[in-house]
Amino acid sequence: MGALVHRNGLPICIKEMAADLWKSLLQTAKEKIIQQRRASLYDCAHGYQEELIKKKLQQFPGGSINLSKEGNGIGILTLNNPRLMNAFTGTMMLELQERVTELETWKEGKGLIVCGVGNTFCSGSDLNAVKAMSNSEDGMNMCMFMQNTLTRLMRLPLISVALVQGKALGGGAELTTTCDFRLMTPGSEIRFVHKQMGLVPGWGGATRLVQIVGHGAALQLLSGAVKVDPEGALRLGLSEKTLVSSDETGSLEEARAWLSLYTEGPASVIQAVKKVVTAGKELPLEAALRTEKDVFGSVWGGPANLQALVRRPKHK
Ligand SMILES: CC[C@H](C(=O)O)C(=O)SCCNC(=O)CCNC(=O)[C@H](O)C(C)(C)COP(=O)(O)OP(=O)(O)OC[C@H]1O[C@@H](n2cnc3c(N)ncnc32)[C@H](O)[C@@H]1OP(=O)(O)O
Numbered sequence: 001m002g003a004l005v006h007r008n009g010l011p012i013c014i015k016e017m018a019a020d021l022w023k024s025l026l027q028t029a030k031e032k033i034i035q036q037r038r039a040s041l042y043d044c045a046h047g048y049q050e051e052l053i054k055k056k057l058q059q060f061p062g063g064s065i066n067l068s069k070e071g072n073g074i075g076i077l078t079l080n081n082p083r084l085m086n087a088f089t090g091t092m093m094l095e096l097q098e099r100v101t102e103l104e105t106w107k108e109g110k111g112l113i114v115c116g117v118g119n120t121f122c123s124g125s126d127l128n129a130v131k132a133m134s135n136s137e138d139g140m141n142m143c144m145f146m147q148n149t150l151t152r153l154m155r156l157p158l159i160s161v162a163l164v165q166g167k168a169l170g171g172g173a174e175l176t177t178t179c180d181f182r183l184m185t186p187g188s189e190i191r192f193v194h195k196q197m198g199l200v201p202g203w204g205g206a207t208r209l210v211q212i213v214g215h216g217a218a219l220q221l222l223s224g225a226v227k228v229d230p231e232g233a234l235r236l237g238l239s240e241k242t243l244v245s246s247d248e249t250g251s252l253e254e255a256r257a258w259l260s261l262y263t264e265g266p267a268s269v270i271q272a273v274k275k276v277v278t279a280g281k282e283l284p285l286e287a288a289l290r291t292e293k294d295v296f297g298s299v300w301g302g303p304a305n306l307q308a309l310v311r312r313p314k315h316k
Contacts (some may be wrong), residue, residue, distance in 0.1 A: 041151055042144040053141035060090030060129035067099045073110035074259060075103060075158065076252070082118035088171055093142070097149045105155050110263040110270040112156065113255050115163040116172075119248055124170025124193070141283050143202040146171070150204050154178040155278055157268040157271035159262050163255045164188045164239070165246065168176055170197070174205025177212060180274075182239045184230040184253050185246045190238065204207045211281075213238055266304040271294075 042048035056213075063081025070076070077099055079086040088096075103109060107314050116122050133142055153160070162168070162176040164184040173192045176182050182190070192209070194200050200222065201209075209218040213236045220226060233239035243254045263270055278293035298307060 040148040057090030062089040065095035075112045079116040085123035086116035089126045112158045112160040113128040120166025122172030146203040150178045174203040177208035190228045
């Protein structure tokens with residue numbers, strides 16, 4: 001029996017107190033990680049009016065964002081607006097936020113493939129909606145809405161792949177950069193056409209592109225509105241692999257096979273791997289190390305760790 005102290009006149013064992021404290025520290029750490037992941041970039045302090053933009057986006061219906069969560073922990077997020085080359089309507093932007101919220105609490109999730117229907121990826125915002133929202137208030141609110149949503153998508157504790165078929169233009173090119181990896185089919189292209197629209201990326205695509213290919217290549221792709229084909233993307237490090245198949249079914253199977261190389265094992269461990277890498281990418285050194293410590297604590301002595309200690313795998 002450990003030393004006793006009195007709290008509210010009652011004898012309490014110091015060991016019990018320490019255990020309680022440790023449990024609450026662990027819980028706080030987990031909550032902190034989840035909060036960090038879910039914390040939005042923008043709120044009313046930045047002039048962001050979420051309810052206002054949600055009402056506005058509702059006015060531009062069409063298409064859908066479908067999510068299939070498969071038993072093996074792989075999610076398939078599909079942009080479904082083939083009539084407009086999978087352009088993002090207002091309601092598709094709202095549905096994307098809903099799907100990301102769903103994925104943030106998917107405990108069995110390990111990987112995510114983002115793709116489009118009709119052998120093409122996405123041709124950016126629906127220009128009909130863009131035209132109707134060309135005033136500053138709507139434009140800025142849509143920009144902040146999509147940055148909030150795509151940043152949360154990027155930070156999902158899932159290993160994500162953009163399966164690029166056909167064209168990924170404008171906001172569609174930006175969407176590819178929210179994924180950890182890109183796989184491209186023969187003849188496909190990623191093209192930041194914003195300059196030709198008198199714009200720059202607004203959904204965070206420029207910031208992420210610089211992180212992926214470096215500032216020089218990013219400047220060329222944006223200022224030249226350069227068509228990046230699979231070979232060029234490989235050279236730039238913008239794509240991991242050019243797939244063999246060009247059709248929807250074949251390329252999705254290839255993407256599944258590629259992703260399975262990195263998602264074998266318990267979801268808790270795969271999610272922990274993505275979290276520590278995200279921390280290393282986004283946080284200053286000491287904060288990244290502290291997050292790594294917290295995530296390490298969430299798997300140390302966990303079921304997967306204890307089972308491995310019993311199995312004693314040989315890493316030949
Ligand atoms: C921050 C993001 C940024 C923003 O929000 O400001 C943007 O993303 S702006 C949008 C950037 N994207 C574009 O400018 C793409 C415009 N479309 C095209 O260049 C072509 O449609 C192309 C190359 C994707 C396909 O050309 P193709 O000749 O093969 O087919 P069609 O042009 O006949 O397209 C079929 C059908 O789809 C409609 N479409 C295609 N893209 C969009 C779009 N982004 N918004 C609305 N509608 C789009 C196109 O108009 C055709 O429909 P139809 O009714 O027959 O006119």
